[in-house]
Amino acid sequence: MPEVRDKIFAVAAELGWLPNAAGAALASRRTWLAGVLIPTLDHDVFAAQVNALQARLSASGITVLIGCSNYDLDEAAEQVRVMLARGIEALAVVGELQRPELFEMISARGVPYVVMYSHAPQSVHPCVGFDNHAAFSKLTRYLLDLGHRNFAVIHQPSLDNDRVLARLSGIRDALASEGLALRPQHVFEGPATFDFGRESLRKCLDTPGPRPTAIICGNDTLAIGTLIEARAMGIDVPGTLSITGFDDLPIAEFTSPPLTTMRVDNVAIGRAAADYLLTRLSQQPIVPREAFDAELIVRGSTGPAGA
Amino acid sequence: MPEVRDKIFAVAAELGWLPNAAGAALASRRTWLAGVLIPTLDHDVFAAQVNALQARLSASGITVLIGCSNYDLDEAAEQVRVMLARGIEALAVVGELQRPELFEMISARGVPYVVMYSHAPQSVHPCVGFDNHAAFSKLTRYLLDLGHRNFAVIHQPSLDNDRVLARLSGIRDALASEGLALRPQHVFEGPATFDFGRESLRKCLDTPGPRPTAIICGNDTLAIGTLIEARAMGIDVPGTLSITGFDDLPIAEFTSPPLTTMRVDNVAIGRAAADYLLTRLSQQPIVPREAFDAELIVRGSTGPAGA
DNA sequence: GGCCAGCATGTACGCGCTTACATCACACCT
DNA sequence: AGGTGTGATGTAAGCGCGTACATGCTGGCC
Structure with a gap:
């Protein structure tokens, strides 16, 4: 027993x-x-x-x-x-x-x-x-296929963070396959907050030279911040600017316009x-x-x- | 040493x-x-x-x-x-x-x-x-002061949950102080998701009888869901319908219209x-x-x- | 120089449990 | 009837530490 x-x-x-x-x-x-x-x-x-x-x-x-x-x-x-x-x-x-x-x-x-x-x-x-690298390559590839040639990236801190680093190189490698590269002025690194997304978009559009037609964000929070600011600035999304996120937060479906993103x-x-x-x-x-x-x-x- | x-x-x-x-x-x-x-x-x-x-x-x-x-x-x-x-x-x-x-x-x-x-x-x-009770009383008081007399509530599961229960009684007590009460058909209990907020709003407005002019949601997620649906239905918020949340999620500031809520x-x-x-x-x-x-x-x- | 206080060093016990093993009883087989 | 195997029951050791206490030592004092 x-x-x-x-x-x-x-x-x-x-x-x-x-x-x-x-x-x-x-x-x-x-x-x-x-x-x-x-x-x-x-x-x-x-x-x-x-x-x-x-x-x-x-x-x-x-x-x-x-x-x-x-x-x-x-x-x-x-x-x-x-x-x-x-x-x-x-x-x-x-x-x-x-x-x-x-x-x-x-x-x-x-x-x-x-x-x-x-x-x-x-x-x-x-x-x-x-595979973070592959995921962001796929995403970038998607934008390239849409005809985008001019990109900006807004991402979270990359220091000691292999995920973020892999995402960046995924983007860069996909661009390189088309002979493209990121302008340093179009890469924004900072806290993953709405505010940093907003502020980065403003800075991005203030940068002299050709404007990006697509902005790849390191996650949905940054992307939504960017979206919010674009809306506030009266920028047509996706007409003149495409924006992507990552994570597929529940809210991503309901932003205006709804956010293109990736789900894991x-x-x-x-x-x-x-x-x-x-x-x-x-x-x-x-x-x-x-x-x-x-x-x-x-x-x-x-x-x-x-x- | x-x-x-x-x-x-x-x-x-x-x-x-x-x-x-x-x-x-x-x-x-x-x-x-x-x-x-x-x-x-x-x-x-x-x-x-x-x-x-x-x-x-x-x-x-x-x-x-x-x-x-x-x-x-x-x-x-x-x-x-x-x-x-x-x-x-x-x-x-x-x-x-x-x-x-x-x-x-x-x-x-x-x-x-x-x-x-x-x-x-x-x-x-x-x-x-x-004090969950006091918080929701305050919130309800605010809406009462705005002239609302007809309320609906969309909230998360109350079973075994003292916080939710206290919130509900906070609302009810505030209403009672004005001689008001909640119509049972105007109380929706379910999962704290965007979808439940949306679905509840639709049901709420389908209910025969006087429509509520204010909807108190148990948290921001429900409130945002409600907001989304109101927008989709072309309902003027806050013109014909006021909506409140709770938690003050970072996104609450950026919904359209921005969400009235409570922060803890x-x-x-x-x-x-x-x-x-x-x-x-x-x-x-x-x-x-x-x-x-x-x-x-x-x-x-x-x-x-x-x- | 002897004594003791004070501190550094050493030793052994036990915290509450698991487990391996020893013991015992019983029943079955030769 | 004696021996052996099986299972139930009992016992004691020890896991890796902290700690209380005993011991040894040094220095200061009379």
Whole structure:
């Protein structure tokens, strides 16, 4: 009767007793803890991933420790250090651009890990995510096919951020394939806020020389800011200016005009990351890396160049 | 030289050693763990609070365990149980409507706790939040002063949710003070999505009898959905219909018309909750409950009735 | 020079649990 | 009837730390 144990636990719980996890961890050398390292919870994208990952792992009885790096690599490594000290048995980390010691620490302990969100084809790490470079190439390709030749980019801080860096090079490579390049004055880097999008558009249009006919934004927030400002300035979108975003926020469908953007299934990514770690934990054969796709959602904010 | 210890730790860290938290916890009877229980990470409001709380606590060397109840009271109690088993030394929980055993468990262990986000004046629990009832009374009062007499409400699920319940009664009480009441056909309860806002507006206007001149929405998402649909239906906002939200999402400023809503400083709430727990943990005298205020942000989506 | 206070150093116990192993009882087979 | 295997039950060791206490040492004082 193995259920006896459960009965004991049930009655003990009624008496207010709970097993002490520290004792159990020490004795069994199992903590049932996993970690997830993200830049911040303040982005829907990461919150959705973490939520899904946590739901999956907690269904398997494992508790997840959430660490926020605030986009700081040293902070990220430090967070992993404390997670390791707490005995995490698996780790999911957003982005593969990390201090080397981060990966060394977890490898030295034989802790299975997975890089979430980004997926560089030639990465040395197991990844569950999509190819940022390919996604932005596809997006740029779409605009090129629409006849655009003059581009601007408004993007979030690229420092230490492989996702943003990959997106930029995805754009640049697609342009280069047509012999085109970005004018430095047409590249704006700053906080991912509505205001930065607005302000960048104004600066962009104030720049002497040929105006861009398409603006690629690093995410929907920047794109919506740009859209707002374009509207305020009386600029015809997409008539004289096409604008794209990334993330497909729920609101993107309802801006005016509706925003052309790209969609990534963050819930699926979080779930897949959890599943990967779970199979690693159960010593089962390693499943091949899952590559997600960023889907282009064409709406009203983009159109033919010079229409 | 107490710094010797630090040197040892530093050199040990270089060798790849990390202190085992389970061992430390067992021996010192301190886990340096705190918990936070929220409905879901998928809402900016909670994500912001958790982010702030975590930042504050982690600065004091304490790790926070995040539990998501998915708006399920049993799940909430279960989450607290596992947190307790893991040895949390403090707990912040969103909402005071919880299974009694939840509070019993933490009280039995003498674990300090605080209710976040909501703040009922006569609550038996320490609270760090704002008064949902008062906030929606204020909002309703504002609309009444604008001459509105005919209201509709579109709100999120109220089951087991003290915040939503308090909001509804705040509206009802304010109306009652003018001898008014809500027609049941003008109250719509459903998921907090754009779509539910849109669909509710359509149903609302299809309802025979006098049409409302003002619609109070449970949050900005519902309000924006309503706004979108009103626009699509060619309804003049605020000319023939006033619409209000709650949360003051960044986008609220940029809808057309801009959304009248209420703002709550969720970062400050998270921080204050952390501070409260920290002082309780340090055995210092208990500071008085902090009551936050929901600030009314009047924008273009509201105007005089029948203007 | 001896004594003790004060500090540095060393040692061992125990936190609460898991688990491997020893013990025991029982039944079955030869 | 004795031996052996199976399963139930009991026992004790030890996981990796913190800490309280014992021990050793040094210096200052009478």
